[in-house]
Amino acid sequence: MSDDIVSRIDFPELETPLAGLAGRPPEAPKWFREVVAVAPKHEHVMVDGARIHYLRWGDPSKPGLLLIHGNAAHAYWWSFIAPFLSRDYHVAAIDLSGMGDSEWRPGGYSMEGFAAEALAVCEHSGMLSVAEPPVILGHSFGGFVTILAGALYGERLAGTVILDAPVNPPDRPRPGTPTFRAHNIYPDMTTALGRFRLLPPQTCDNLFILDYVARHSLREAGEGYTWKFDPQIWRNFSIGDMAALLRDTKCRIAIFRGENSILMPPAVGEFMFNLLGRSAPVVEIPQAQHHVMLDQPLALVAALRALLADWEHSDPSRSPDEVDFG
Template sequence: MNDTDKHAKSPLVAEQEAEQRQFELAPGDSIGPTVVAPPEWFKRAIETPVESRKVDVEGTPIHYLHWGDPDKPGLLLVHGNGAHAYWWSFIAPFLAKEYSVAAMDLSGMGDSGFRSHYSMESYAEELMAVCEDAGFFDNEEPPIIVGHSFGGFVTILAGALYGERLAGTVIVDSPVNPPDRPGGPPNRTIRPHRVYPTLEEAMGRFRLAPPQPCENFYITEYVARHSLKKVEGGWTWKFDPRIWRRFSIGDPAERLRATKCRIAVMRGEYSVLLPEEIGDYMFSLLGRAAPVIEIPQARHHVLLDQPLAFVAALRALLADWNHSHPHRKS
């Protein structure tokens, strides 16, 4: 991010970025120290029965996971850049008590198919197709979509294009920057993934992007394992490295203002992508009528940093929405 003097980084943000650089992985580094045994809540969550499904969207199979009673209101969970549905598999069971929950793989990521070209519009269509296939639109109450990071930008677009069909959207640490603080898709060299001879070596190359420390090594180990697939000669990453070729993220600020359903923003307390001043800017874009909720002690990867605090905050928000009337109208 290139800040002008007017929007210079605060000392806290600069300190957090310096801390992150200390934790960047060098070639050959592992994802962390010896992975400790996961707590009981995590083991129970990932052992919760889940159904794996696929739906065809414009000729591409889109994979998603489903938890809970299909007769309950729908809740769709959308992952970030290069991630997958299993980032939500230790979150979703807590939400399935009140909702029919789906976590999807965007095309080119996870266990979904690849496309010859990717766009924000096709991603938004995938969100709605999963909602349709999961039966969410058969319920009297429209579905809610929760998107993290890049998935949050897709969710913003879905709210702008299809908000009349949704009960609400929740944007998790997806920064909508002012004009003098440009953002956009990652600037990466497009090259084939490396193939690693063993799963252990491949997992040792797993990185969070943007890089950050994460004390819950049992979670990073879990998502790293599900980020890889077996190929000839070993193991490689599931996501398509060509996603960002000629890719445009569009104008998130315009789409945020155009949201046609209820909306809320969540941010990590120590996020370098969505610091407090960016949260204030998004609050203003939303007419100062939508909540911006801070998750304590979390960085950008809120789900990994503070999963239970995130669950508690999201459940409280959804309970409030369930017992109040929306204020945002198209």
């Protein structure tokens, strides 16, 4: 995410960790090099007039797993996670409209529109045509899209996984909607990478992952480079009542959080647990901040494998019709 965003929000200034690399990709471990070498298939589907791009891995005859990125991010945030899960699942990672390699919407964006894009990818990829319904997993803002998808389309899903997307108690201050200005155009890739930051700001020990997602966040613009996402996404945008939508989820649900996440501390996880009738798992990924897949990618894979294996071999323990939310 660019400095254009961070400068508009009241966070302390952080160093840009990729600036010191002078455009040279940091050395990556063998596991990362091998997993990103597993090339996905590029697919597109038209949704309400916009061409939506997504990546997919694995056998289309297997149960589906759709991955949704966070605010101003893109599908490649999952490309070092998805191949690990494609042994047992047909995995897809979407670029929501206005982000990644999907088209922008000049008329504006909505939560319902993003949820419709997620379901359209499930349908276009064939995930709704196999015996086992798909699971949708969303990180951060993508987690809110996933909550809405579970409320609207849960009867067509096997479950939803919400990754560090906080549904806050009423007494917890809520951040305002981000505001944006037109993107800068940087003269070269090195300069652009030097301006890449995470929001919310955090440290990141895995610079090889940070460099990877940063490079996929940029596109050529004339004689230089700029960010892929539409800076007007959040104009006149409403996220909706996430607590009510969480309660209205019509399928299994699981909550994941980073142990050291500033957006989703333990109290928020407990609040969401209570909203779900204390019958949905809340999984904490050790030593992870908000951007869990950057901080602890392999721990996240292990936790997801365990959860999905349990879901595959057990009956649902939670039905919204049977739980008294008080």
